[in-house]
Amino acid sequence: MSIYDIIVKKIKDIRIETDEEGPLTNVSTSSMLAGEIAIVSTLLLAVIMLRVVSKVLMIFAFIILLVLVVVAMPIMPKLKREQNDSLANMTFYVVVALGIIITLFYWGNLNV
Numbered sequence: 269m270s271i272y273d274i275i276v277k278k279i280k281d282i283r284i285e286t287d288e289e290g291p292l293t294n295v296s297t298s299s300m301l302a303g304e305i306a307i308v309s310t311l312l313l314a315v316i317m318l319r320v321v322s323k324v325l326m327i328f329a330f331i332i333l334l335v336l337v338v339v340a341m342p343i344m345p346k347l348k349r350e351q352n353d354s355l356a357n358m359t360f361y362v363v364v365a366l367g368i369i370i371t372l373f374y375w376g377n378l379n380v
Contacts, residue, residue: 317372
């Protein structure tokens with residue numbers, strides 16, 4: 269069984285748990301996989317940027333991230349469940365996104 273089949277099976281299981289109606293389409297599966305890849309790649313970039321602070325810390329964070337990605341995969345169906353139009357959730361994600369952007373600019377300009 270390939271990793272794609274494992275992820276699709278987990279997505280189907282989560283859809284059954286949440287009583288989501290309708291079939292699982294290729295569009296929703298591919299969008300969840302694209303979101304999954306985007307989250308993992310963003311976290312990997314953040315961990316690699318820890319080399320500015322400490323290379324040992326980066327190695328430990330990288331190993332922990334790999335274990336978490338394998339254990340928690342897929343993350344996107346869980347995030348889709350949280351997605352709603354509440355102001356508190358939107359504000360939280362805006363603050364997280366701005367924090368990531370500020371961190372990228374700060375660490376990116378540190379050695380210039």
